[in-house]
Amino acid sequence: MIPREFFTQSPVECARALVGCELVWGACSGMVVECEAYAATGDPACHTFTRPSARDFVARHRAGTAYVYLNYGMHWMLNVLTKGVEDGFVLIRAIEPRRGLRAMQKRRGEKTGRALAGGPGRLTSALGVTGVHHGSDLCSSARRCFLAGAAVDVLADGRIGISRAAELPWRFSLAGNSFVSVRPRLAA
DNA sequence: TTCGTGATAGAG
DNA sequence: TCTATCACGAAG
Numbered sequence: 001m002i003p004r005e006f007f008t009q010s011p012v013e014c015a016r017a018l019v020g021c022e023l024v025w026g027a028c029s030g031m032v033v034e035c036e037a038y039a040a041t042g043d044p045a046c047h048t049f050t051r052p053s054a055r056d057f058v059a060r061h062r063a064g065t066a067y068v069y070l071n072y073g074m075h076w077m078l079n080v081l082t083k084g085v086e087d088g089f090v091l092i093r094a095i096e097p098r099r100g101l102r103a104m105q106k107r108r109g110e111k112t113g114r115a116l117a118g119g120p121g122r123l124t125s126a127l128g129v130t131g132v133h134h135g136s137d138l139c140s141s142a143r144r145c146f147l148a149g150a151a152v153d154v155l156a157d158g159r160i161g162i163s164r165a166a167e168l169p170w171r172f173s174l175a176g177n178s179f180v181s182v183r184p185r186l187a188a
Numbered sequence: 189t190t191c192g193t194g195a196t197a198g199a200g
Numbered sequence: 201t202c203t204a205t206c207a208c209g210a211a212g
Contacts, residue, residue, distance in 0.1 A: 050196090050197075050198095051196070051197075052196095052197080053196075053197090069195080069196095070193090070194065070195065071194095071195090072192080072193060072194080073192075073193025073194035073195075074192075074193050074194075075193095
């Protein structure tokens with residue numbers, strides 16, 4: 001199991017190291033194959049840059065807390081708060097399903113492959129993550145949402161779907177994995 | 189490519 | 201109050 005202090009690393013370190021780990025959500029689980037880092041300071045793409053409520057959230061919660069919000073009026077996004085030398089968030093963008101496949105397919109309308117949990121909105125839909133999980137502690141002994149995985153080959157490239165600071169190589173994905181939502185564009 | 193959908197925050 | 205913006209995804 002991954003301890004809370006894992007999330008005292010910088011968001012970039014956390015995001016890179018989380019690839020290959022297992023995300024456990026109730027009866028379901030999957031290997032994290034894609035995630036992104038957002039820095040609470042100096043990162044124009046991070047919610048803390050424009051939202052007082054996000055800065056307040058960082059101040060009031062511990063490392064390893066879920067930051068969940070609704071985007072485009074319909075998609076829940078699951079992030080983990082990192083607090084330490086550098087505060088920030090890790091957006092979980094895709095998993096390769098392991099346990100609870102049937103439950104995920106039921107929630108997703110019998111989708112398979114990348115369409116099941118590849119993409120931040122699809123992932124929360126498959127796992128049943130919603131706003132009620134906002135602020136919940138993902139590292140508590142009751143929850144223990146993250147399990148360590150084997151060492152894997154991780155690719156870094158630009159974050160998806162943002163307009164500001166999109167060039168920072170802060171998206172991390174598992175090399176060659178078909179459940180990654182968008183194929184990484186290799187660095188020049 | 190287009191469009192649905194709603195929370196948030198800043199301007200008026 | 202009004203408006204812009206937004207870490208998306210399904211259908212066409």
